[in-house]
Amino acid sequence: MSPPVPSKILTDDVSLLMVLIDSNPHFWSSIKPHFSFSKFLSHVLAFLNSILLLNQLNQVVVIATGINSCGYVFDSSSGSVSQRAESLLPKLEEFAENDESLSERDDDSGNGVGSSLLSGSLSMALCYIQRVFRSGPLHPQPRIICLHGSPDGPGQYVAIMNSIFSAQRSMVPIDSCVIGIQHSAFLQQASYITGGVYLKPQQLDGLFQYLATVFATDLHSRNFLQLPKPVGVDFRASCFCHKNTIDMGFICSVCLSIFCKHQKKCSTCGMLPNVCRSIFGQAQTRDPSASQQRK
Amino acid sequence: MADKQQQVVVKRARHKSSVKDPGTPGVLKMTKDRFTFMANDPSSPVKLNVEFRTIKGHKFTKDGTKQALLNLTQDQGGNYIFEFENFPDRNVCKDFVASAIALSGEAGRTVPEKSAVPIQDEQLSAAEMERRIKLLQEDSDLQKLHKQFVIGGILSEAEFWATRKKLLEQNYSRRPKQRVALKNDMWSTKPLADGQSNRVTFNLTPEIILQIFAEKPAVRQAYLNFVPNKMTEKEFWTKYSRAEYLHSTKNVIAAAAEAAEDEELAVFLKQDDMLVNEARKKIRQVDPTLDMEADEGDDYMHLPIQDHGLPRNDNKDVLDSQYEPYRRSFSQHLNQHAAVVLQGRVIDVELGDTRSVAEALARTKHAELAKDASDVYLDKERLERISRMTEIEDLQAPRDPAVAPLSIKDPRDYFDSQQANAFSTLGDTVSGAKQLKCSVSTREAYCSLKECISEIKFQGLTEPTINSEVAFKVLNGLAQNISSNKYHLGRNPNESILDSLPKITREELLLHWSSIQELLKHFWSSYPITTKYLLTKATKLKDAMSQIYPKLQEIKESVQSDLRHQVSLLVQPMLQSSVFMDQAFCCRL
Numbered sequence: 001m002s003p004p005v006p007s008k009i010l011t012d013d014v015s016l017l018m019v020l021i022d023s024n025p026h027f028w029s030s031i032k033p034h035f036s037f038s039k040f041l042s043h044v045l046a047f048l049n050s051i052l053l054l055n056q057l058n059q060v061v062v063i064a065t066g067i068n069s070c071g072y073v074f075d076s077s078s079g080s081v082s083q084r085a086e087s088l089l090p091k092l093e094e095f096a097e098n099d100e101s102l103s104e105r106d107d108d109s110g111n112g113v114g115s116s117l118l119s120g121s122l123s124m125a126l127c128y129i130q131r132v133f134r135s136g137p138l139h140p141q142p143r144i145i146c147l148h149g150s151p152d153g154p155g156q157y158v159a160i161m162n163s164i165f166s167a168q169r170s171m172v173p174i175d176s177c178v179i180g181i182q183h184s185a186f187l188q189q190a191s192y193i194t195g196g197v198y199l200k201p202q203q204l205d206g207l208f209q210y211l212a213t214v215f216a217t218d219l220h221s222r223n224f225l226q227l228p229k230p231v232g233v234d235f236r237a238s239c240f241c242h243k244n245t246i247d248m249g250f251i252c253s254v255c256l257s258i259f260c261k262h263q264k265k266c267s268t269c270g271m272l273p274n275v276c277r278s279i280f281g282q283a284q285t286r287d288p289s290a291s292q293q294r295k
Numbered sequence: 296m297a298d299k300q301q302q303v304v305v306k307r308a309r310h311k312s313s314v315k316d317p318g319t320p321g322v323l324k325m326t327k328d329r330f331t332f333m334a335n336d337p338s339s340p341v342k343l344n345v346e347f348r349t350i351k352g353h354k355f356t357k358d359g360t361k362q363a364l365l366n367l368t369q370d371q372g373g374n375y376i377f378e379f380e381n382f383p384d385r386n387v388c389k390d391f392v393a394s395a396i397a398l399s400g401e402a403g404r405t406v407p408e409k410s411a412v413p414i415q416d417e418q419l420s421a422a423e424m425e426r427r428i429k430l431l432q433e434d435s436d437l438q439k440l441h442k443q444f445v446i447g448g449i450l451s452e453a454e455f456w457a458t459r460k461k462l463l464e465q466n467y468s469r470r471p472k473q474r475v476a477l478k479n480d481m482w483s484t485k486p487l488a489d490g491q492s493n494r495v496t497f498n499l500t501p502e503i504i505l506q507i508f509a510e511k512p513a514v515r516q517a518y519l520n521f522v523p524n525k526m527t528e529k530e531f532w533t534k535y536s537r538a539e540y541l542h543s544t545k546n547v548i549a550a551a552a553e554a555a556e557d558e559e560l561a562v563f564l565k566q567d568d569m570l571v572n573e574a575r576k577k578i579r580q581v582d583p584t585l586d587m588e589a590d591e592g593d594d595y596m597h598l599p600i601q602d603h604g605l606p607r608n609d610n611k612d613v614l615d616s617q618y619e620p621y622r623r624s625f626s627q628h629l630n631q632h633a634a635v636v637l638q639g640r641v642i643d644v645e646l647g648d649t650r651s652v653a654e655a656l657a658r659t660k661h662a663e664l665a666k667d668a669s670d671v672y673l674d675k676e677r678l679e680r681i682s683r684m685t686e687i688e689d690l691q692a693p694r695d696p697a698v699a700p701l702s703i704k705d706p707r708d709y710f711d712s713q714q715a716n717a718f719s720t721l722g723d724t725v726s727g728a729k730q731l732k733c734s735v736s737t738r739e740a741y742c743s744l745k746e747c748i749s750e751i752k753f754q755g756l757t758e759p760t761i762n763s764e765v766a767f768k769v770l771n772g773l774a775q776n777i778s779s780n781k782y783h784l785g786r787n788p789n790e791s792i793l794d795s796l797p798k799i800t801r802e803e804l805l806l807h808w809s810s811i812q813e814l815l816k817h818f819w820s821s822y823p824i825t826t827k828y829l830l831t832k833a834t835k836l837k838d839a840m841s842q843i844y845p846k847l848q849e850i851k852e853s854v855q856s857d858l859r860h861q862v863s864l865l866v867q868p869m870l871q872s873s874v875f876m877d878q879a880f881c882c883r884l
Contacts, residue, residue: 037747096745100741133696169699170698171698206769228773
């Protein structure tokens with residue numbers, strides 16, 4: 001999609017920033033009285049332009065996270081001249097059209113806000129980063145920042161955890177700026193495991209200040225800067241069968257898949273009952289105690 | 296009253312000649328290889344000092360019987376019976392005795408004297424006992440757990456070690472003992488000169504001799520050649536010292552004169568040809584891809600001493616070339632000395648016998664030479680290295696990007712994040728009420744989204760992007776957040792609550808944590824409860840767990856008030872686990 005960065009001597013503070021913008025229309029319409037998408041965009045565009053100004057070699061790539069699809073809407077290194085962030089607007093509009101066309105018939109969904117496809121955009125960001133890694137020995141230091149507000153979709157738990165682990169392995173930190181109402185357990189875990197920053201701004205109309213103070217810091221400077229640290233991380237997982245978030249559950253002793261109810265057969269690794277006969281057999285007696293390990 | 300468990304055990308006990316005998320009270324003290332018993336009454340004839348070598352076995356009464364007895368038997372038939380005040384004391388001694396007996400080379404068979412149901416009948420080999428003891432000695436946490444559970448009678452030895460087989464089987468290779476390196480100070484040639492007479496005394500210790508032989512191969516060769524054929528050792532060293540003295544006076548002419556007279560002395564005064572050869576070989580082995588121009592001029596052994604290629608203007612007398620070989624360069628000497636010190640000790644011979652030292656060194660040098668000469672592999676390696684250094688980037692295949700290795704984290708890291716679960720349960724109930732409600736249809740939602748985008752397209756970004764007051768508030772808020780975190784969680788962002796607690800409290804908390812883990816592990820492994828044995832085991836575990844509960848409460852109270860909240864958050868899952876265990880136990884039927 002874009003030519004690889006020419007290999008020059010890169011200083012420590014050159015960064016490649018992958019920005020994942022939450023474009024869930026339900027979420028934005030539900031939050032409308034407090035904070036509008038246009039205000040949000042103005043803060044974000046100003047932020048992106050400032051990143052591009054910090055260093056000539058900085059690169060910014062923006063991925064929009066919709067409810068049916070995800071797509072690249074901006075890449076600062078495409079074209080001969082480094083572009084301003086405003087050029088993402090027409091592409092974003094296109095993306096919104098596309099996303100709308102992909103959604104099923106107009107169902108008047110008055111039932112809560114669905115979740116956006118965070119796992120998809122995380123994967124796209126990681127793929128782009130891998131391509132940059134293979135472009136040559138010298139490249140900017142990549143990091144991912146998620147501007148997310150939609151609630152967590154427990155159905156995406158497995159996919160998101162997989163992307164988090166691959167980000168950890170490639171040493172790419174995932175920063176999270178949560179603009180929704182509640183905390184996001186997935187993003188907390190993501191930032192904790194990959195060594196990024198997790199922040200839930202108290203004042204959304206000061207979003208630009210949060211972005212510029214905390215998220216504009218490059219990886220090299222983070223070694224000697226104090227950034228806000230969350231008090232704790234919500235490590236809860238979702239069960240594999242119903243995708244509910246659970247505190248206590250049953251775990252298959254072979255593949256460590258998590259279930260909320262006792263299972264005859266593990267759906268992930270397909271452990272046949274006769275192997276675990278002694279354990280499953282107990283379920284038929286009066287003994288209701290946990291046969292598999294309890295979390 | 297026990298000191299470190301493995302070193303010395305001191306307990307009050309009564310020595311009895313038979314089980315019925317009331318016994319003489321006294322103090323029993325046990326060390327690794329012997330035990331002694333001193334009666335309280337000094338006039339009593341009972342004084343024992345017995346080595347564990349003679350003790351072949353030990354018997355003991357079961358816990359809970361009337362007397363806590365320990366019977367140490369010898370193979371000739373004699374035995375020593377001790378009665379203790381309580382069972383834990385006796386158990387401590389019993390374990391100590393078992394390990395001591397094992398250490399003195401015999402397998403300890405433990406036979407309960409009144410055998411009801413044989414609980415564990417383990418045949419422990421001495422090696423196994425030794426490994427266990429060593430493991431306990433090395434890991435103090437493990438030792439504490441062992442003490443708490445096995446000595447406290449909650450778990451038996453077999454159960455405790457059953458889950459730790461991997462630790463026992465590890466072949467911990469003997470860490471090489473630390474060896475003393477060669478001294479770095481150069482043997483100064485300042486001999487002891489007493490002002491009265493013209494005598495100069497040199498002191499040569501075996502260490503110094505080793506170093507001389509290592510640094511000056513010509514001297515070593517001379518030693519091997521001359522001694523004991525041509526001269527005794529003492530004469531050899533006298534000559535050597537004379538040569539050193541001459542060098543120290545820096546009187547080259549005198550040196551030349553003496554060398555002319557005494558050919559053996561000349562050996563010490565001249566340049567060391569063996570060193571020269573070694574240096575040449577080393578230069579040849581230098582990586583040719585290093586950007587260094589190494590040529591004849593770098594043969595520093597033969598350079599004129601005062602410069603190393605640098606022209607000098609000050610007038611040093613230019614001596615006749617006949618005196619050149621008798622000059623010595625300090626820098627050469629220093630380099631050689633440094634090389635030898637860094638190489639370390641290459642031989643393992645006792646330093647007393649000079650000849651054997653010389654021979655050993657000569658042998659190693661020969662071996663090295665032979666190895667280098669015949670080392671085809673070395674050449675191949677060098678070629679490979681050259682090709683690696685001179686690679687052409689464009690023709691290389693792309694290399695895979697660097698990846699972080701799999702990190703198996705210390706479970707203690709998650710200790711602090713458990714408190715977040717407490718937060719989240721709070722947080723959910725608060726924010727759960729404010730569930731987002733989207734009462735708009737999908738199409739309308741998308742419409743409003745697109746409207747927002749076009750609004751910006753036409754109006755541009757708002758000016759100013761952010762209100763200055765709002766920005767100020769945000770900055771203040773962030774700063775406060777960071778500083779309060781620092782206050783609560785410590786200066787170091789990686790520091791945790793644990794570190795801010797006093798050391799004793801922290802140790803206790805961690806110990807409780809690991810003991811609860813151990814108890815839970817054993818508890819769940821004994822499910823489903825099918826036999827009586829499992830039932831008793833589960834009961835014991837449950838009781839042990841309920842004992843930890845008040846201790847945790849105590850810790851919570853003892854902590855400073857500002858840390859109390861965080862500590863109670865830390866402690867909460869531990870308390871919960873004990874409650875759950877109770878519940879699980881109750882509803883097992």
